[in-house]
Amino acid sequence: MTYFSELKGKKVLVTGGSKGIGKDIALALAKQGADVVITGRNEADLVSTTNELKRIHPNSFYLKADIQDIQSVHEMVDNAVSTLGNIDILINNAGINIAKPALEVTEKDWNQVIDTNLKGTFFCAQRVGKHMIEQGGGKIINMASQMAFVGYIKRSVYCSSKGGAVQLTKALAVEWAPYNVRVNAVAPTFIETDFTKEMFEDEEFYQDVVSRIPLGKLAQPSDVRGAVLFLASDLAQFITGETIKVDGGWTAI
Numbered sequence: 129m130t131y132f133s134e135l136k137g138k139k140v141l142v143t144g145g146s147k148g149i150g151k152d153i154a155l156a157l158a159k160q161g162a163d164v165v166i167t168g169r170n171e172a173d174l175v176s177t178t179n180e181l182k183r184i185h186p187n188s189f190y191l192k193a194d195i196q197d198i199q200s201v202h203e204m205v206d207n208a209v210s211t212l213g214n215i216d217i218l219i220n221n222a223g224i225n226i227a228k229p230a231l232e233v234t235e236k237d238w239n240q241v242i243d244t245n246l247k248g249t250f251f252c253a254q255r256v257g258k259h260m261i262e263q264g265g266g267k268i269i270n271m272a273s274q275m276a277f278v279g280y281i282k283r284s285v286y287c288s289s290k291g292g293a294v295q296l297t298k299a300l301a302v303e304w305a306p307y308n309v310r311v312n313a314v315a316p317t318f319i320e321t322d323f324t325k326e327m328f329e330d331e332e333f334y335q336d337v338v339s340r341i342p343l344g345k346l347a348q349p350s351d352v353r354g355a356v357l358f359l360a361s362d363l364a365q366f367i368t369g370e371t372i373k374v375d376g377g378w379t380a381i
Contacts, residue, residue, distance in 0.1 A: 132361040136161030139212035140360075141205070143195055143252060144222030146173035148321045149271070152349035153219055153356050154181060154188075160357070163187035165208045167222070169194055195222040195248035196240070205255040214263050217360050218256040220249045220270040223289075227282040227327075238285050245289035250296055257300065257309055265308030269359050270297050272315040274375040290315070294371050301369030310368040314355045317375035320346040342377035 140157050144150040145166025154166050158181045166181070167190065168174050174190040181188035189211050193204035209215055223245045226237045253268050260266030275283055276290040294313055301311040318324060318337050328334045328346070338344060355372045358364055373379055 132160050132357060132363075134362045135357070135360060138162045138216040138360075139214050140164045140217040140219065141208045141212075141215050141256065142166045142219040142221055143193075143204075143248075144168055144271075145219070146170060146177045146190070148323045149316070149319060149349050149352050150219070150221040151177050152353050153221065155184065156353045156357060157217075157219075157360070158185040158188055161185060162217075163212055165189045165191060165211055167191045167193045167195075167204055167208075195252065196243040198247075198251050201248065201251045202255055205252065205259070209259055215256055215259055216266050218253065218266070218268045219356060219360075220252055220268060222248060222252075223271060225283070225286045227286075229282055230284040233285055241285045242289050242292075245286070246292045246296070249293055253296075253300060253311070257304060260309045261304065261307040266310075267360055267364075268300065268309065268311045269356055270311070270313040272297070272313040272371055274315050274317045274373055274378055276315055276371070277373070277379045297371060298369045305368055310364070312359045312364070312367060312369070313371040314352060314359070315371050315373045315375065316352045317341060317347050317378050319352065320348055340378050340381070341375070342380065345376070347374055347376060 140162045142150055142154045145154040146168040154164050157164050171192050178188055178190040191204050191207050194200045224241055226241055249270055270293050272293045273290040275287045276294040297311050297313040351374050355374050
C-alpha cells in the first residue's frame, strides 16, 4: 500500500540495509515505489534482502561496502549515484554496538563503534551531500538512538557515538540548508529484532528496559519505519536539524 505517493521513483540509498531496522526501512520504501540501493558487508544477506526488494519493486539493488573505510564509502556512494542516476534520500542506518562496562572498553572497541556510528555516518553524509548540493537538494536521515539523550550501563561508547550523530545532524542541517538539503535523525529505543533477540533472553535486562518505557513494551521495526517515511516525505519539507525520538516515552521521564 502506498501512503506517500511523492516517494514513488525517488532514488534512495540505505546503509546497513540488509537486515534489522535497515531492511525494514528499505522494504517500506520499495513499497512506496522508491528505487532503493542497500549496502552492507555480508553479501549473502545483501542478496537475500535484494531478492525480497525486487519482488516488491524491480528497481532495487545492492552494493557491498564497509562503512568504516572512507575509500569504500566514496566508492559506495559514487556507485549508487551511477546505478540510480542520483540520490534523493540517504538513510544513514549502518551502526554497531559493543556492550561492555566502561572499565573494560578497549581502544579497538572504541574505534569500531565510533568509526561505524560517527565517522562512517559523517563521511557517507559528506559524499552524498556533495551530490545533493550539485543536484539542488535532497534529504539525509541519520539513525541516532535514545542513547544520545540518556545514559545506560555498558553503553559508554555507543552513547558517545550517537550523541555525536545528533549534533552532527544539527551542524549539517544548518550548513546545508541554503542548498535545500534537509538533514534529520531518528532516535529509537531498544527494538525487537532478530539482532536483539539474544540480548533480551536475559530476563532481568529485559524487565529493566521495559520498566523504563512508559508504553510498557519494546519498539518494533515498524515504529521506526513510520518516522523515517515521514521525514522522507513532503510532510516534513520544513523540518531540518531535528531528531525524532521513537522511544515509547523513555526520555520524557
